[in-house]
Amino acid sequence: MIETIAHPAHERESAPAGRKMEIVIRAAWQLFLDQGFSATSMDAIAKAAGVSKATLYAYFPSKEALFASLIVAECESLQRDLPVPKLSAGLSEALREFARQYLHTFIHRKDVAFVRIIANESGRFPVLARLFYESGPEATIRRLARFLEEAKAAQLLEFDDPMVAAKQFLSLVRGELPLLIVLGLGDLAEGTIEQEIEAGLKLFLKACEPRV
Amino acid sequence: MIETIAHPAHERESAPAGRKMEIVIRAAWQLFLDQGFSATSMDAIAKAAGVSKATLYAYFPSKEALFASLIVAECESLQRDLPVPKLSAGLSEALREFARQYLHTFIHRKDVAFVRIIANESGRFPVLARLFYESGPEATIRRLARFLEEAKAAQLLEFDDPMVAAKQFLSLVRGELPLLIVLGLGDLAEGTIEQEIEAGLKLFLKACEPRV
DNA sequence: GTCTATAAAGGGATAGAC
DNA sequence: GTCTATCCCTTTATAGAC
Numbered sequence: 001m002i003e004t005i006a007h008p009a010h011e012r013e014s015a016p017a018g019r020k021m022e023i024v025i026r027a028a029w030q031l032f033l034d035q036g037f038s039a040t041s042m043d044a045i046a047k048a049a050g051v052s053k054a055t056l057y058a059y060f061p062s063k064e065a066l067f068a069s070l071i072v073a074e075c076e077s078l079q080r081d082l083p084v085p086k087l088s089a090g091l092s093e094a095l096r097e098f099a100r101q102y103l104h105t106f107i108h109r110k111d112v113a114f115v116r117i118i119a120n121e122s123g124r125f126p127v128l129a130r131l132f133y134e135s136g137p138e139a140t141i142r143r144l145a146r147f148l149e150e151a152k153a154a155q156l157l158e159f160d161d162p163m164v165a166a167k168q169f170l171s172l173v174r175g176e177l178p179l180l181i182v183l184g185l186g187d188l189a190e191g192t193i194e195q196e197i198e199a200g201l202k203l204f205l206k207a208c209e210p211r212v
Numbered sequence: 213m214i215e216t217i218a219h220p221a222h223e224r225e226s227a228p229a230g231r232k233m234e235i236v237i238r239a240a241w242q243l244f245l246d247q248g249f250s251a252t253s254m255d256a257i258a259k260a261a262g263v264s265k266a267t268l269y270a271y272f273p274s275k276e277a278l279f280a281s282l283i284v285a286e287c288e289s290l291q292r293d294l295p296v297p298k299l300s301a302g303l304s305e306a307l308r309e310f311a312r313q314y315l316h317t318f319i320h321r322k323d324v325a326f327v328r329i330i331a332n333e334s335g336r337f338p339v340l341a342r343l344f345y346e347s348g349p350e351a352t353i354r355r356l357a358r359f360l361e362e363a364k365a366a367q368l369l370e371f372d373d374p375m376v377a378a379k380q381f382l383s384l385v386r387g388e389l390p391l392l393i394v395l396g397l398g399d400l401a402e403g404t405i406e407q408e409i410e411a412g413l414k415l416f417l418k419a420c421e422p423r424v
Numbered sequence: 425g426t427c428t429a430t431a432a433a434g435g436g437a438t439a440g441a442c
Numbered sequence: 443g444t445c446t447a448t449c450c451c452t453t454t455a456t457a458g459a460c
Binding site: 042043053054057063 | 456
């Protein structure tokens with residue numbers, strides 16, 4: 001992504017390596033997501049990517065370095081894909097849509113698998129754990145907090161601290177979902193998510209909408 | 213702790229085995245909590261318990277069986293130690309104290325480490341994952357829901373579905389705490405937990421207390 | 425850069441003595 | 443029941459040919 005411009009000259013050298021590199025990264029990420037760090041072997045990655053183990057070690061000095069590289073890249077992706085609240089459609093609908101986008105990451109297991117991996121290697125990658133929290137969950141809270149502050153300024157909402165209110169809204173709409181998914185019990189009926197969002201939104205607005 | 217009384221008679225036969233068994237269980241549980249299932253080796257358990265590996269395999273036919281046995285026992289313990297809401301001290305204080313007891317399991321890492329282990333091995337032990345969810349989280353929700361229903365009957369609260377309301381209250385008071393702890397970022401300042409509880413309680417009551 | 429082959433270490437599980 | 447010693451497999455990582 002960074003080297004998109006430039007380097008048209010030595011395609012012959014870097015292109016094969018570049019393609020393989022990308023295949024390796026994809027295969028490794030898939031395996032890490034599915035099985036975690038410890039359970040994923042370099043052998044398995046090499047096999048899935050169709051390369052030899054020696055090639056892996058030509059790209060990355062160790063399994064840890066490969067893992068860290070993937071996490072850092074994914075955190076950048078997380079920050080790019082944060083939900084965006086839009087007041088234009090009305091406060092209620094804006095929050096509803098924000099919640100939908102927010103929960104989408106849980107339902108499709110991306111974010112939860114992410115947490116699971118880092119959590120399981122708890123002591124091992126403290127820097128990566130913090131990077132993830134700041135790139136994903138905390139950034140989401142901050143973005144929503146700014147939006148809530150605008151709504152407060154427009155006298156659509158009442159609350160003390162926007163960061164606290166943002167955390168509370170997100171807590172309400174996610175409910176038990178992350179736990180259920182992380183436990184592999186997330187086979188929910190179709191409308192369940194929508195119902196949870198609706199219930200959470202209702203409670204939040206009941207508590208924070210100005211009383212006429 | 214349990215066997216302080218009794219068994220003075222056949223100390224010679226069962227006491228050595230019984231004592232060692234208990235030591236093994238304690239050591240294994242400690243290691244599983246700290247390092248997870250995969251990362252904990254039978255060698256390490258044997259060493260920590262001061263027995264040989266062969267002794268472990270005399271007690272349990274496999275590492276999986278040992279692990280499952282510990283999880284099942286811990287789930288029984290979870291159900292015994294559920295928080296108990298008491299209306300006697302007033303609704304607000306009852307919910308506050310319930311929340312304190314609830315979060316206590318997160319702060320002291322018992323429950324979270326538990327989730328972390330099961331989550332990472334959920335593919336391997338789906339039955340244990342469900343057992344855990346029903347023994348801990350779901351049982352807690354049910355207990356609180358019953359209490360909320362009483363409060364509703366006494367016209368202290370207004371809501372539609374007691375199970376939904378219970379989930380919402382618990383979601384509010386736990387906030388980001390489980391995520392922070394599971395990521396190893398849970399070094400919170402002293403009053404933080406109390407503040408989170410207070411804020412969650414305030415929002416919940418604002419939304420669910422009858423308006424005079 | 426990429427491969428095959430292998431070293432070195434650690435894992436689960438078992439045999440056999442006591 | 444408990445131990446020591448060991449089998450056999452998988453893992454990370456590297457050596458050496460091409």
